[in-house]
Amino acid sequence: MRSTSLPFLRRALPGQLTCLTGALAALVLIVAAAPIIVMIIMSFGASDTLAFPPPAYGLQWYRSAWHIFMSPDASDVLSMGQALGTSLAVALATMFIAAAVAIPAAYALNRFRFPGKALVEQFIALPMVYPMVMLGISLLLVFNYLPFEIGIFRLIIAHVILALPFAVKNCAASIAGIGPEFEEAAYLMGARPLRAMFDVVLPLMRPGILAGMLFAFIVSFNEFTVTFFLYDVDTMTLPVWLYSRTVSSLDPTVFSFAVFIVLIDFCLIWLLEKLVGDDGVAL
Amino acid sequence: MNNQLVIENLNKQFGAVQVVKQVNLTIPEGKLVCFLGPSGCGKTTLLRMIAGLETPSSGRLSMDGKDLTMVPACERDFGMVFQSLALFPHMTVAGNIAYPLRLRRIDKQTQQQRVDELLQLIQLPHMANRPVAQLSGGQRQRVAIARALASAPKLLLLDEPLSALDAKLREAMQVEIRLLQQRLGITTIMVTHDQREAMTMADVIVVMEQGRIAQIGSPLEVYRDPVNEFVADFIGLGNILPVMHSGPQRVELAGGQQLDVCSLRKIDHDQTVRLLIRPEDISLKIDDSRKQQERAAVLDDNCIAGQVSFIRDVGSSLEATIDCAGFSLTVAASPRELPGLMIGSKVLATIPAHACRLIDASPGLLAA
Numbered sequence: 001m002r003s004t005s006l007p008f009l010r011r012a013l014p015g016q017l018t019c020l021t022g023a024l025a026a027l028v029l030i031v032a033a034a035p036i037i038v039m040i041i042m043s044f045g046a047s048d049t050l051a052f053p054p055p056a057y058g059l060q061w062y063r064s065a066w067h068i069f070m071s072p073d074a075s076d077v078l079s080m081g082q083a084l085g086t087s088l089a090v091a092l093a094t095m096f097i098a099a100a101v102a103i104p105a106a107y108a109l110n111r112f113r114f115p116g117k118a119l120v121e122q123f124i125a126l127p128m129v130y131p132m133v134m135l136g137i138s139l140l141l142v143f144n145y146l147p148f149e150i151g152i153f154r155l156i157i158a159h160v161i162l163a164l165p166f167a168v169k170n171c172a173a174s175i176a177g178i179g180p181e182f183e184e185a186a187y188l189m190g191a192r193p194l195r196a197m198f199d200v201v202l203p204l205m206r207p208g209i210l211a212g213m214l215f216a217f218i219v220s221f222n223e224f225t226v227t228f229f230l231y232d233v234d235t236m237t238l239p240v241w242l243y244s245r246t247v248s249s250l251d252p253t254v255f256s257f258a259v260f261i262v263l264i265d266f267c268l269i270w271l272l273e274k275l276v277g278d279d280g281v282a283l
Numbered sequence: 284m285n286n287q288l289v290i291e292n293l294n295k296q297f298g299a300v301q302v303v304k305q306v307n308l309t310i311p312e313g314k315l316v317c318f319l320g321p322s323g324c325g326k327t328t329l330l331r332m333i334a335g336l337e338t339p340s341s342g343r344l345s346m347d348g349k350d351l352t353m354v355p356a357c358e359r360d361f362g363m364v365f366q367s368l369a370l371f372p373h374m375t376v377a378g379n380i381a382y383p384l385r386l387r388r389i390d391k392q393t394q395q396q397r398v399d400e401l402l403q404l405i406q407l408p409h410m411a412n413r414p415v416a417q418l419s420g421g422q423r424q425r426v427a428i429a430r431a432l433a434s435a436p437k438l439l440l441l442d443e444p445l446s447a448l449d450a451k452l453r454e455a456m457q458v459e460i461r462l463l464q465q466r467l468g469i470t471t472i473m474v475t476h477d478q479r480e481a482m483t484m485a486d487v488i489v490v491m492e493q494g495r496i497a498q499i500g501s502p503l504e505v506y507r508d509p510v511n512e513f514v515a516d517f518i519g520l521g522n523i524l525p526v527m528h529s530g531p532q533r534v535e536l537a538g539g540q541q542l543d544v545c546s547l548r549k550i551d552h553d554q555t556v557r558l559l560i561r562p563e564d565i566s567l568k569i570d571d572s573r574k575q576q577e578r579a580a581v582l583d584d585n586c587i588a589g590q591v592s593f594i595r596d597v598g599s600s601l602e603a604t605i606d607c608a609g610f611s612l613t614v615a616a617s618p619r620e621l622p623g624l625m626i627g628s629k630v631l632a633t634i635p636a637h638a639c640r641l642i643d644a645s646p647g648l649l650a651a
Binding site: 185 | 334335336355356357358359361363365366367369371372373383430433434440
């Protein structure tokens, strides 16, 4: 009876948050969200300097961003619209190529035993731990060694490499939940293996495939480091374009653009959650 | 009418382990054959080889005289119900049942007719457009059977299809499947580790032990006349006692008690044998004889004296454990016949000679 009168000393039952753990969780969330919060605050600032917090607030950087977006001046190497177009094209291509590679890879890794399987799994996960700068330089060397120009595919190939761990992991998580008996049932009913794949396995894998594709899109859309080594004037992506603006003259317009990009990302992540729910996504 | 599946010298090896050893078997047309055995006895592997989901290491499978050994599963035209049922969750009930018909490019209208017919057959006529996830366990079971039957296969394979159901529903489905199978006259092979299920449903039981066939026979044959200790122990309850020969059709029990037996099988004198007595063959009587000679007179006639050490009375039947000199017996009886029976009661157990069967002391296990 007495323990109920002392709520701070009460021992939490399993599954309950105590004040301490709740406060810790809130702190971590605030730290994690800090960059985005700062960015949003700065985008509404009304001074020419990058002082934080801004001395005054206004919409001038949004106006300026709108202006740049609608009528780029000659001083810009490339318009934002073009960069956005490149980013979207690369992200879409990355998404589809990553899925086309990840689905058979995840299937093979789950269903077959073969020598070197552990090695293949390691290789697929490698881009997650590889230093991005080294990856950019290595790819630059390889692409320059090629006797022909591959243009935008420099970026697509690099992004597919980076997106593959996410795509494969999500596909693998979904195939792991589909026992071989579904395919076997289809065989018994008269389906050839390829037919069973399309009629049964792929529809059942759908949540994982969609999650993997969206991850691939988001990874590609936000990728900067590797892209920085590989882009040229015709294939500048949005993150690189943003960076180029902060280098030449650090103008707070970029915050407005960044808010816009983060909004796109938020929509995609929301879509992801909507499509697959909590249990379908593997990070 | 030679529509039977013939299995010849079938073997299956997984690495160093031989899972199925030299199986020879003919599955008669229109019958329900049950592969029965403990887990790991090779019964599922044998079924999967018949289905075409596993390639035999050696041996031959044929039906109607046609060699099936290397025919892929999708061309065998067998129906199969999996342990997990493997209903396609992204299709409706009708979609699942129609899938084998769709693969055979049967026109939409005929498909529809066949689906309706099968839904009638499994008594779920209004469920066509339900998603599979909304069905109960028993309904899923029926849909899986309907799907396996949709293309009118030559052979129906059931891989422990009832193991996911609770006891009461399982018993009901056993009867339902058996009646359906008899009505359609479809040759069926079922795998199970549940001897009660096998005895309820099968025309022929194939008892398997460590990859080999231990015995083939009708349920009652296998129950009444098991070939060895393994089969006797696996099928039903039984008292299996070590005995010594003491004369033609006469044995001596551990306590020195002699019994007349009736052995159908030829058993060599030097062979290790066991005595099998089914619990329901023993008749129990409360021992109220006062005089020593009186008791000695009855004891001679295949009658053993003992004391009750445990009673399991479930209302409809009663099972008592009787401690005798050097061994104990399990006896099944009707509770009404033995009023006043309690733990510690002195009893007389009469065992007719024809209920005492001599069996091999499990040669299968020794050989392996």
